[in-house]
Amino acid sequence: MKTFWWRQIKAVVRLELKKTFFAKRGLWIYLVAALPVFLFMAYAMAVSREQGRMTEMAHEGGKELTYQDLLAVKPGMTNDEVVALLGKPDVHFYWTEHRHTSAQRIEDILHEKYNYSDGQHSLYVEFVNGKAETVMLGEGSNLIRDSIVFAGVFQFFFLRLGLFFGCLGIFMNLFRGEVLDRSLHFYFLAPIRREVLMLGKFLAGLIATCTIFVTSEVLQTTAFLWAYRPSVRNLYLYHNHGLEHAAAYVGITVLACIGYGAFFLIAGMFFRNPIAPTAVILIWEGINPFLPAVLKQFSVIYYLKSLSPVDVPTPPGMHPVLALLISNSNPVSAPVAVLGLLTVALIALCVSSLRVRRMEINYTTE
């Protein structure tokens, strides 16, 4: 019997995959998944351009500079002192300001801007009448530091919004879409157990979301690392846990698809209008850090946050309430998180199977 059910599940998956991947209604999901990829491609281009500019500046400069040389420049130094220390500037701008000092007196003030670079950092010095007034040391792109930004985008944009709305689009459509197309009765008239149908549809949705969003995640990581030199990339991937982090992100994406998918499958069966359940789940996931420990376990984000390989630090001066939203309080161990999320998804699937057994179609109320 189980082999028969398995064959039926495979048939449903085959049918549903075509509908899910090529549905006109679902095209926006590809856009949602592609947006962060475009973002990191833009980042890669910006970093490459910046690195190219700084390398060019460093080569054009008369003297080979180090980071320590750049640090030695302080406000109040004269331009001769700076030139003696760092050599002739790589980039040099100047202009004269005619400033009214009193009613009938105009004073000429010379402004100069020197730019230096060691190939990785850039120094901007602004002189007013020959004295350094503003000294700005620009940090070049740093893979370790930027990996925290990547983690932030993954946790707060990709997981909570991109994947959330993507799963909403795919999983709610599994049953609601059929009702709106008036085609669900074909499935219900076929000699197939409704639980088997439900499982087949869930697996099809899961395969679709995993394919779309895991591909997006892999492309994001590739685009993020693209801009860096191979030596820097290898150092990050093989010696700074970069490869582990990338694998963890892929794993979290798959688990998020399972968790959110199960939730939206139920929502699609119980609600005609997705706005209310979407808003409720979005708020529930958002207020998760403020919930009591018992209630926290009935959410997806709680487990996903615990699995995140990089903790996003709270910016200094942030309001404590907002800081709590970012922080990962009471994280659970990875095995518990995976097991907990799968249990929550399993409970949701059990509820769905109970619901689908009693489901009645009334197309006229749509």
Place this chain on the structure above:
Amino acid sequence: MAVYRRSYKPYTGVLTATWWRWLVLFRYSRRNLFRSKVQTVLLTICFFYPLLCLAFIYLAHNVGFLAQIGVSGNLISIDNTFFFRFLSAQGVLAFLLTAFVGPGLISPDLANGALPLYFCRPFSRAEYLAGKSSVLAITLSQITWIPGLILFAVQAGFAGPRWAWNHLWVAGSLILGSLIWIAILSLLAMALSAWVKWRIVAGALLLAVMFFGAGFGQAINAVLRTQTGYFLNLAYLMTEVWSNLFGIDSEHGISVADAWIALLLYCGICLFLLMRKVRAYEVIR
């Protein structure tokens, strides 16, 4: 009389004046609004906060009562910040109400091919849009600037004409701030519902545009170390404009002029999308 003997007879009743024909659409669409229990409940909830604000204004002018319950009289101050908070809270509720009401205005007409029935009558596209959007505009006005002005009038009644004269600009800010938010919400909801044609998806899409836009904007800011991401965050743009209108200090990621231009641009894009879709016939290739 036999059916074949019946012939065409033109309508002989009183014609609605040309200028007010869009109100016919408003009348019928408004009736549909209250058929949904959820929408009626949501609309009722929208009046809770104004009532609370009314109570605050009353309490602020009853120092004796406040002293009795052990609250300092200076704790409640009715000023521009009070009205800014009022509009922010009502703005959120207006958005929720739009997510429920807005998508159902145009999408059924488009999905069922009903537009030729409107446009075969002496009724222009602009009048059709005015009629449909007036449902949202009037409903949202009822929960934003109209209660705001009532609160202002009550406060002016308690505080005297001097306060009213000094703070008249707050009333102007209430109206202007509400109107731009109403315009954005109405046009966005109608444009989405016209293009998606599926009422339920259009509602969810409106939610997604708001939250997803804000999230993507922040992601752009963080990754590219820029402030341009704020242009995708409608709520941020609106808060910038409101802060400026109510004279509230805020952290300026982008200038107020930029926020105004972006909001007007969004309105323009939505209007363009709407005009492209709202036609008597559609050629499907």
